[in-house]
Amino acid sequence: MPETVYSTVYDKGAVIFKQGDHGQHALFIERGTVDVIIQKDGADLTIATLGAGEIIGEMSMIDDAPRSANVIATEETEVIVIQRSRFIAPLTSADPMMNLILRVVLTRFRDAQNRYSGISRDPNNEDKSLDEIRRLAFERINDERDLMQGLEAQEFEMHYQPLIDLKTRQLAGVEALMRWRKPDDSFVSPGHFIPLAEYTGMIVELGRFALETSLADQVQFVDAFKQSFPGARLPFMSTNVSGLQLSDLEEIDRIAEIIHRSGVDLTQVKLEITETLMVENPTHAAEALKKLKALGLSLAIDDFGTGYSSLSYLHMFPLDTLKIDRAFVNSMDDSESSRRIVHSIVGLASALEMNIVAEGIETETQADALKALACHYGQGCFFAKPQPAQSILELIRGGKTW
Numbered sequence: 001m002p003e004t005v006y007s008t009v010y011d012k013g014a015v016i017f018k019q020g021d022h023g024q025h026a027l028f029i030e031r032g033t034v035d036v037i038i039q040k041d042g043a044d045l046t047i048a049t050l051g052a053g054e055i056i057g058e059m060s061m062i063d064d065a066p067r068s069a070n071v072i073a074t075e076e077t078e079v080i081v082i083q084r085s086r087f088i089a090p091l092t093s094a095d096p097m098m099n100l101i102l103r104v105v106l107t108r109f110r111d112a113q114n115r116y117s118g119i120s121r122d123p124n125n126e127d128k129s130l131d132e133i134r135r136l137a138f139e140r141i142n143d144e145r146d147l148m149q150g151l152e153a154q155e156f157e158m159h160y161q162p163l164i165d166l167k168t169r170q171l172a173g174v175e176a177l178m179r180w181r182k183p184d185d186s187f188v189s190p191g192h193f194i195p196l197a198e199y200t201g202m203i204v205e206l207g208r209f210a211l212e213t214s215l216a217d218q219v220q221f222v223d224a225f226k227q228s229f230p231g232a233r234l235p236f237m238s239t240n241v242s243g244l245q246l247s248d249l250e251e252i253d254r255i256a257e258i259i260h261r262s263g264v265d266l267t268q269v270k271l272e273i274t275e276t277l278m279v280e281n282p283t284h285a286a287e288a289l290k291k292l293k294a295l296g297l298s299l300a301i302d303d304f305g306t307g308y309s310s311l312s313y314l315h316m317f318p319l320d321t322l323k324i325d326r327a328f329v330n331s332m333d334d335s336e337s338s339r340r341i342v343h344s345i346v347g348l349a350s351a352l353e354m355n356i357v358a359e360g361i362e363t364e365t366q367a368d369a370l371k372a373l374a375c376h377y378g379q380g381c382f383f384a385k386p387q388p389a390q391s392i393l394e395l396i397r398g399g400k401t402w
């Protein structure tokens with residue numbers, strides 16, 4: 001890996017960089033001083049003298065344009081060099097709006113500087129990448145506005161996907177999955193709007209809606225289930241909760257309030273949490289999950305196996321259920337190593353006395369293999385797709401088993 005951060009020392013009088021140079025790095029001055037010099041009316045003009053703690057060459061880190069000034073060490077000067085490659089990854093993964101604003105501010109600054117120095121901008125030399133950055137920023141801001149309007153217009157609804165007991169092939173519970181139905185009846189993929197809702201913080205409000213709606217529907221599911229399957233173990237409602245909803249411990253009080261108001265028996269409530277929450281801030285996560293668990297509900301770790309250090313986290317948190325990510329289930333058919341991974345996950349979860357759900361079951365072969373591995377529950381299109389509350393009610397009333 002090439003060095004992206006290193007120190008260099010310049011002697012007094014040394015040229016650190018020249019106007020017109022192609023800059024691939026910025027410099028933090030650790031000690032010493034430099035003069036920043038531009039050409040004005042054919043003469044040198046010192047526009048700044050900078051010392052320890054200042055940064056130079058930062059503009060070309062953003063837009064890759066040639067250096068707009070000469071920089072000369074006025075005494076022995078030590079700098080820390082930061083390569084552009086070190087900076088470009090976080091810049092491009094940042095909010096596209098922030099990226100655009102940085103670029104716009106910089107372009108205007110360069111224009112002002114050029115006007116001052118009497119240089120006119122060459123319109124043929126416009127930075128094309130700015131168009132792409134602008135397009136991304138507008139796309140994002142449009143999406144955010146749509147999401148906000150969708151929320152106001154109550155375009156969100158909950159669908160439910162059955163979870164099946166692999167031994168008895170009976171309904172064991174359902175997972176609540178959010179849907180965004182546009183006025184033209186098309187759906188926006190949760191893979192698209194959930195990350196945006198998390199990014200903007202709107203997931204907190206959407207998460208409350210998901211919980212309120214799913215628990216209200218759960219009351220109906222349980223009533224119907226008691227009629228169709230007297231004496232059978234009642235199905236649970238498993239609702240997804242974003243890490244952001246748990247980042248504020250007070251939000252947990254609101255979650256508790258929603259659950260209590262619903263009147264649903266806590267033993268029938270399960271919350272699905274991804275391990276990102278636990279990996280990013282284990283101390284906070286432990287506290288948040290303990291607080292939730294104290295309410296008397298169950299907790300599931302979602303998408304298990306896709307994140308990092310999964311195994312080491314399991315025993316640290318009060319988790320009841322482990323959901324094996326569909327990527328493993330999917331590749332079980334033709335990959336011996338996937339079968340072995342699933343086998344060991346099931347073994348581990350059983351040792352920790354957790355329930356195990358396999359997600360994304362699409363074939364009978366997968367369902368049978370998972371049952372043979374002693375996996376408790378299965379979920380996937382092979383059994384049933386996510387569907388509106390009304391069709392779940394019809395399944396239950398019809399006494400459906402799988």
Ligand code: C2E
Pocket residue numbers: 161176177178179189190191194203207210240241242302303326359360361362379380381382385386
């Ligand atoms: P997830 O929690 O892992 O949900 C399971 C996803 O697998 C769902 O995608 C479901 O439709 C899909 N699925 C079900 N059966 C099959 C199958 O047989 N094969 C395959 N390939 N996929 C199957 P969906 O509904 O698009 O949701 C995507 C993700 O969005 C969810 O993944 C979850 O992370 C998030 N999400 C959905 N609703 C909510 C919500 O109310 N709150 C939060 N925080 N996140 C949600």
Ligand code: CA
Pocket residue numbers: 175240272302
């Ligand atoms: Ca889930």
Ligand code: CA
Pocket residue numbers: 302303323325359
């Ligand atoms: Ca999942």
